[in-house]
Amino acid sequence: MSNKFGLFFVLAAVVLTSGWYLVEANKAFSDDKPKKEVPDAKRDLEQSTFMRKKLEASGQILEGLTTENSELIAKGAKILVELSAAEKFQVQHDVMYRQFSGEFQRTAKGLLDAGEKKNFDLAALKWMDATMKCLECHKFVRGARIADSAQ
Ligand code: HEC
Incomplete structure (x- = not known):
């Protein structure tokens, strides 16, 4: 087995693990949502649809990576x-x-570029990077919300 092949398997394992993590993190994230009425509920709803699209796209990318599409x-x-x-x-x-x-957008552009060039190894890395950036932003948003409610 060539080294490149081995690397691919390691990457595939990491990709699948982070995919699972994203799904779990997302579950926990939706459960954590505050139940209280918010004044800008409409904006929240739009944001929710928006983010769901991101999640869908992210799943599509994972599918593309795992099937080399x-x-x-x-x-x-x-x-x-x-x-x-x-x-x-x-x-x-x-x-x-x-x-x-x-930063998320820059990573997504790198991912697009890697996908278009059929560079699957690089695309896998960029996808992981993008996924980490989803989580980092969510962590930041939650932290900011806690800080807001403490005021
Ligand atoms: C720049 C910041 C940022 C990035 C990057 C980001 N999100 Fe979000 N995401 C948010 C905010 C803000 C919310 C709403 C938080 C809340 O209401 O609790 C949210 C909420 C969500 C939700 C819950 C939506 C709902 O039904 O309420 C999902 C799912 C989600 N994001 C998926 C993703 C995925 C997948 C990615 C990456 C591919 C991503 N997000 C990247 C800021 C971000």
């Missing part, structure tokens, strides 16, 4: 790039949020 990877990555570009204008959060969003 570069078109599926590029398709999902393109959706992520477009969504994060729209987000920058849509969300009026603070500088930090925009920074998270910008």
Whole structure:
């Protein structure tokens, strides 16, 4: 077995583990949602639909990676790039949020590029990087919310 082949298996294992982690993190995340009425419920609803699209695209990319389907990877990555570009204008959060969003977009662009070039190893790494950035932003948002409610 060549080294490259071995590396692919390691990557595939990591990708699958992080995919599982994302699903679990997302479950815990939805359960954690505060039940109280929020004044900007409509915006929250839009954000929810928006994020669900990100989750869908992310799943599509994982499917593309596991079946070596570069078109599926590029398709999902393109959706992520477009969504994060729209987000920058849509969300009026603070500088930090925009920074998270910008970094996520850059990673999604790298993923798109790797998918288009059929570089599956690089695409796998970029997908993991993008997934970590989903989680990092969520962690930041939750932290900011706790800080807000303590005021
Ligand atoms: C720049 C910040 C940011 C990034 C990056 C980000 N999210 Fe989110 N996400 C949010 C915010 C803000 C919410 C809403 C938080 C809340 O209401 O608790 C959210 C909520 C969600 C939700 C819950 C939606 C619901 O039904 O309420 C899902 C699912 C989700 N994100 C998936 C993803 C995925 C998958 C990615 C990466 C591919 C991602 N997000 C990247 C900021 C981000």
